Amino acid sequence: MTENDFGLTLSSFESLGDFADAGLQSTTLALERAMRSFDERRVPIAGAAVHKAADGTLTTIAVGCNDRIPQAGTESIGYPTDHGETSTIRLIEDIGAWDWGRVVFTTSLSPCIMCNRALTELHGLGLNKIVVAESQTFPGTKAQLKALSGMTLLELTNDKAVHMMTTFARTYPWDWNADIGMVPPAGDNRLLENSALRLRLTSTHVPNARSAANAVVVDRAGTVLATASDDRETCNGNPCRSAPIAAMGHAGSSVNLRECAIGFMTGRDTPVGVAEFGLASVGCCELFRPAAVFSDAPFDNELSRLLETGGTRVFDGGNRS
Ligand SMILES: [Zn+2]
Known part of the structure; x- marks a missing residue:
């Protein structure tokens, strides 16, 4: 042969x-x-x-x-x-x-x-x-x-x-x-882990997020680097078109995602699970380890656990103060 x-x-x-x-x-x-x-x-x-x-x-x-x-x-x-x-x-x-x-x-x-x-x-x-x-x-x-x-x-x-x-x-x-997410973050990520910043971002930076799930990538200054909506419905559920993985892709290669936070906006206060966030998007966070993921909705235990295991802080609607 x-x-x-x-x-x-x-x-x-x-x-x-x-x-x-x-x-x-x-x-x-x-x-x-x-x-x-x-x-x-x-x-x-x-x-x-x-x-x-x-x-x-x-x-x-x-x-x-x-x-x-x-x-x-x-x-x-x-x-x-x-x-x-x-x-x-x-x-x-x-x-x-x-x-x-x-x-x-x-x-x-x-x-x-x-x-x-x-x-x-x-x-x-x-x-x-x-x-x-x-x-x-x-x-x-x-x-x-x-x-x-x-x-x-x-x-x-x-x-x-x-x-x-x-x-x-x-x-x-x-x-x-x-x-493979192995470039450590430079400097201090504490600002990103501040829930007040998270709330400000939630209310001011994602104006169109009230009807459909949307993801946003923000840097330490609160600047929106990229956004994406969930495009899975148009392609019969293509896992690589869920919103967070798409937003992190749109952010471009010069951005160290470990110095960023990812927002996941639903316009609801009912729980978000792995399927809605997207398993591929979860994997994207596990690999690139953004400093924080924030959301207006509460995350269920499985989603929080998977994100936090990689070292990402979760500020979801469930612990909003
Ligand atoms: Zn890979």
Whole structure:
């Protein structure tokens, strides 16, 4: 059996059974996209999702790439919440159009906690075949994904993917650390943790937040850096279009989210849970660890616990004084 440019053959994907060809296609596409980013001196991490119909037809659903370092020559300021996996998912216009039990999702590198949460949302829709092209340079959170019921997680050690990541991490250590939330906040975050500031922000900075859930990213001065609304309804529930992950993406790559607070506005005083906030958005907070999350609504225990475990302070409507 002949190897392709990445040393892959159909037999590399034997453990996917009837979906080996979909795995070969998605992994080749993800590695090709990562290689293009590598050549463009961007973060060389990408993802791809391929559907296999009952008649054997393979359809590429989406191919996405890490967007921390924007493409040269564009106006983009970077979209830091687009990792290989989340960018791939965010591109999908109709998440309900696919039978996710017939999809192979490949990521070129082990998923971080944010991408893990986004993939877990797809598992809820039936996704049960994931390929990790290499997990040598970043361990990620594979154990949690493997533990999902019925999940087949195929781990490869692709030499080209390892080479791209080791070269990138050595050449651009700041960007790599920033990409996984490892750049510590500079200076003092206390202002952001002040509930008075939170209330002021709640009342003055989010004027359109009274009818639909909205997210906002603010810096220490109280300046609104980015906003986003929940766009999941327009795409049948695309997890990467929930409001907080979108707002944090719109903030751009020059912002250290650990020096920011995230507001989640509902216009209500009834409890918010993980599903409404968005599990991928929870993962985004777990990874990038904003100093605080504030809301006009109370958060339920599960949502507060997940956010606080990562070190984020929660100022929700339940503890407003
Ligand atoms: Zn990730």
